[in-house]
Amino acid sequence: MKRCLIAGALLAGALALTSCGGEKSAAGDGTKSGGKAVTIRYQLWDSAQLPAYEAAAKVFMEKNPNIKIEISQLGWDDYWTGLQTEMVGGTAGDVFTDHLAKYVDFASKNQLVDLKPYIERDNVDMSIYMNDLEKLWQTKDGKTYGLPKDWDTIAIIYNKSITDKAGVSADELNSLTWNTKDGGSFETMVKKLTFDENGNNGLSPAFDKKHVANYGLVLARSDDRGQAQYSPLAYSTGWTYTDGLYDSNYHYDDPRFVDTIKWMKKMQDEGYLAPYTEIANGTATIFNSGRSALVFDGSWMIGTYKGIQEFDVGFALLPEGEVGRRSMINGLGDSIWVGSKHKEEAWQWVKFLASRESQEIIGSYGVVFPAIQSGVDKALETYKNKGYDVSAFTIEATTPNCTFLYPILDNSVEIGQIMQRTFDQIFLGELDVETALKESNKNVKALFNK
Numbered sequence: 093m094k095r096c097l098i099a100g101a102l103l104a105g106a107l108a109l110t111s112c113g114g115e116k117s118a119a120g121d122g123t124k125s126g127g128k129a130v131t132i133r134y135q136l137w138d139s140a141q142l143p144a145y146e147a148a149a150k151v152f153m154e155k156n157p158n159i160k161i162e163i164s165q166l167g168w169d170d171y172w173t174g175l176q177t178e179m180v181g182g183t184a185g186d187v188f189t190d191h192l193a194k195y196v197d198f199a200s201k202n203q204l205v206d207l208k209p210y211i212e213r214d215n216v217d218m219s220i221y222m223n224d225l226e227k228l229w230q231t232k233d234g235k236t237y238g239l240p241k242d243w244d245t246i247a248i249i250y251n252k253s254i255t256d257k258a259g260v261s262a263d264e265l266n267s268l269t270w271n272t273k274d275g276g277s278f279e280t281m282v283k284k285l286t287f288d289e290n291g292n293n294g295l296s297p298a299f300d301k302k303h304v305a306n307y308g309l310v311l312a313r314s315d316d317r318g319q320a321q322y323s324p325l326a327y328s329t330g331w332t333y334t335d336g337l338y339d340s341n342y343h344y345d346d347p348r349f350v351d352t353i354k355w356m357k358k359m360q361d362e363g364y365l366a367p368y369t370e371i372a373n374g375t376a377t378i379f380n381s382g383r384s385a386l387v388f389d390g391s392w393m394i395g396t397y398k399g400i401q402e403f404d405v406g407f408a409l410l411p412e413g414e415v416g417r418r419s420m421i422n423g424l425g426d427s428i429w430v431g432s433k434h435k436e437e438a439w440q441w442v443k444f445l446a447s448r449e450s451q452e453i454i455g456s457y458g459v460v461f462p463a464i465q466s467g468v469d470k471a472l473e474t475y476k477n478k479g480y481d482v483s484a485f486t487i488e489a490t491t492p493n494c495t496f497l498y499p500i501l502d503n504s505v506e507i508g509q510i511m512q513r514t515f516d517q518i519f520l521g522e523l524d525v526e527t528a529l530k531e532s533n534k535n536v537k538a539l540f541n542k
Contacts, residue, residue: 130160131159132159132441135166135187137166137168141459152450159437159440164185179429186433187438187442189241192498195237196500196501207237210439211236216443221463222465222468225463229425237425241425243421243461244460246410248265249388249407249408250405253403258285260281262408266408268409269411270328272329278411286309288301288303299363304363306383309359309365309366310378310383310387311365316507317420317498319390322352324388324410328412331346337499340539342507344511350529357518395459398478408484418496426442451466507536
C-alpha cells in the first residue's frame with residue numbers, strides 16, 4: 093500500500109522550482125540538552141527506505157554531535173498497531189513517518205506536536221515543497237502536524253514476458269482508454285492478456301474462465317480509498333470521494349462510482365480480473381509469480397517490482413477515462429509524538445529530514461520521489477543509471493489535472509472499516525453493488541452526524 097497526494101503539475105524540466113535562500117540545515121545550538129547527548133528514536137515502516145534514512149541520520153549526527161538518531165523499522169500493519177499501542181502506553185518513539193490517512197486521527201487524540209510554532213520561530217521556508225505538499229499537513233484549525241518528505245503516483249506495472257507473448261507493445265499499453273459502458277481498449281487489453289490453461293486468451297470464444305492460467309489484471313483488495321485499486325478508474329469518470337478536503341459529503345453511492353465497481357465485479361466474474369479470494373494478502377503472490385499480466389501500483393514499489401527475478405517489468409500510464417487520465421497522488425511526512433521528552437531535538441531532526449540537503453540524500457538512493465525538486469532530480473538520475481524507465485509516474489505527476497489528492501478526512505478508521513466490509517461483501521458475491529454502496533454511503537455520512 094499504502095500512500096499518495098498533490099494536485100497538478102509537479103516535476104521539472106517541467107519541474108523547476110526556485111531554490112530558496114533562508115533554508116537552514118539543522119543546527120545543534122537550538123537544543124536544550126546542555127551538552128548532554130540526547131537520543132531521538134525515529135520510526136518508519138518501509139525497509140527499502142531504511143538505508144537512505146540511515147545515511148541521512150549519519151550526516152545529521154555529524155552536524156549535531158549532541159543528538160543521536162536511533163532508527164527502528166516495522167512492516168506496515170505492525171507499524172501502525174505498535175505505534176498506537178506505544179502512544180497509549182507512553183513508550184512511542186520521538187519522531188515517526190506519518191501518513192495522510194492516519195495523522196488526522198492522531199491529531200484528534202492530541203497525540204501529535206503542532207509544528208507551526210517551530211516553523212515560524214525558525215523561519216522555515218515552506219515554499220520549497222512541490223505543489224503545496226506542505227498544505228496537506230495543515231488542519232482546519234491552522235495547526236501543522238508534519239513536514240513533507242516525498243510523493244508518489246500510481247501506474248500500470250506489466251509483466252513483459254506476458255505482454256511480449258501476446259505481441260503487445262509499450263506504446264499500446266501507454267495509450268489505453270477506459271469507460272464504464274464497455275471498458276474501452278483497457279478491457280480489451282485485459283482480456284487479450286488473460287490466458288486459460290489451454291492457451292486461449294480472453295478474446296477467444298473457447299476461453300475457459302474456470303481454468304485460468306494467468307489473469308490479465310490483478311488489483312489489491314479495495315479499502316475506502318482504493319489508492320491502487322479502483323481510484324484511477326473511478327476518478328477518470330469525473331467522480332470524487334467528497335466535495336473537498338475534510339468534507340463529509342461522500343459519494344460512494346454516485347452512479348459513476350457504482351458503475352466502476354460493477355465493471356470490476358463483472359471482470360472478476362468473467363475470469364479476467366484475479367478473484368478477491370486469491371488476494372487476501374495483497375497482489376504480490378499472483379503478480380510476482382507470473383499469474384497476472386497487469387497490476388496497478390505506486391511509485392514507491394518501483395524497486396520491489398524491478399527486483400523480481402523470474403521476469404522483467406515495465407511501467408505504463410494509467411488508462412485514460414471520460415474526463416482524462418487520473419492518478420491519486422500522496423505524500424508522507426514526519427511527525428513528532430506529543431509525549432517526546434526531547435521535542436526541541438526531535439524538531440531539529442524533522443526539520444533536517446524536510447530540508448533540501450536531506451532530501452537529496454534520500455533521492456540519491458532511488459527508492460522514492462522526494463518532496464523537493466532537487467531530490468527528485470537525484471532520484472531520476474539514479475533510476476536512469478539503473479536503466480529504469482519510470483516516466484509513467486513522472487508524466488502523470490507533471491500533467492495538469494492528472495492527479496488528485498489522497499483524501500484527508502475525519503473518522504477515517506471507521507470509514508475504512510465500513511468500506512472494507514462493503515467491498516468484501518460485493519466481491520464475494522454476498523450483496524449486489526448498488527445496494528451495498530448506497531447503504532455504506534449512508535453509514536459513512538452518519539458518522540458525521542453524531
